[in-house]
Amino acid sequence: MQEAAEHNMKMHPMWQGPLAVPGGDRQSPIDIVVRKSVFDSQLKPLVTDYDPQTCQQIWNNGYSFLVEYDDTSDKSTLKGGPLQDKFRLCQFHFHWGESNAWGSEHTLDRRLFPAELHLVHWNSDKYSLFEEAVMEDNGLAVIGVFLKVGKRHEGLQKLVDALPAIRHKDSVVEFTRFDPACLLPSNTDDYWTYHGSLTTPPLTESVTWIVMKQHIEVSHDQLAVFRSLLFTSAEEEVQKSMVNNFRVQQPLCGRTVRSSFT
Ligand SMILES: NS(=O)(=O)c1ccc(-n2ccn(-c3ccc(F)cc3F)c2=O)cc1
Numbered sequence: 001m002q003e004a005a006e007h008n009m010k011m012h013p014m015w016q017g018p019l020a021v022p023g024g025d026r027q028s029p030i031d032i033v034v035r036k037s038v039f040d041s042q043l044k045p046l047v048t049d050y051d052p053q054t055c056q057q058i059w060n061n062g063y064s065f066l067v068e069y070d071d072t073s074d075k076s077t078l079k080g081g082p083l084q085d086k087f088r089l090c091q092f093h094f095h096w097g098e099s100n101a102w103g104s105e106h107t108l109d110r111r112l113f114p115a116e117l118h119l120v121h122w123n124s125d126k127y128s129l130f131e132e133a134v135m136e137d138n139g140l141a142v143i144g145v146f147l148k149v150g151k152r153h154e155g156l157q158k159l160v161d162a163l164p165a166i167r168h169k170d171s172v173v174e175f176t177r178f179d180p181a182c183l184l185p186s187n188t189d190d191y192w193t194y195h196g197s198l199t200t201p202p203l204t205e206s207v208t209w210i211v212m213k214q215h216i217e218v219s220h221d222q223l224a225v226f227r228s229l230l231f232t233s234a235e236e237e238v239q240k241s242m243v244n245n246f247r248v249q250q251p252l253c254g255r256t257v258r259s260s261f262t
């Protein structure tokens, strides 16, 4: 069934262009083979400092829904971990499946999760705009968090309640005072990190990936609301459910995945 979902995903307009950066050898997502990851004692704890007042809007971009933050100053930042510089939060979004059996982009020893959260940051020490950073080797840092189905996530509910208002592609509503830290697992010291890319076009190889070892739990009903979103705009005749908006795992091409824990 997942293969059919992967096939359907590739039919989405998003994927009608090049499926990889020509000559790309650091594409994402990947399968993290836990026993092959290399412990690095130099990896530091993550330091997130998010200001909920910088939360601005939530919108359906026709592939996922994005919660966007004001990134015109260093008010919501990420540093530490594998990073040498300070990174500014610009948005977060999710990827999910039509069933709880799949949906994540990264996998752990081939294990799929029902969904995955991505918090996207850009290097504000080196670049002045996201648009600039997205093209650079050390331009972006994305925190990945796996979602499992279980108890209701109280912090997520405010976001879930906003989704019916952005059911169609290109719909946007104001969304304020949301602290993305509530979506991080209680333990952010244990993670894997590797050099990769954006998982949708432009697929630029500019991302330091930081994948959390600990997952968060959301309820089945909360994920069902994700699946009530549509890939399509209100004007389109055929409405398509926004599900299976994930890319399949890419070749590791000799890269090392480091772990912050033994
Ligand atoms: N899934 S993910 O790897 O976290 C991911 C995948 C794709 C993007 N993405 C897609 C288009 N853009 C984008 C937006 C504005 C811009 F000026 C340049 C971009 F590349 C972007 O950041 C952002 C994040």
Ligand SMILES: [Zn+2]
Binding pocket: 093, 094, 095, 118, 199
């Ligand atoms: Zn993503």
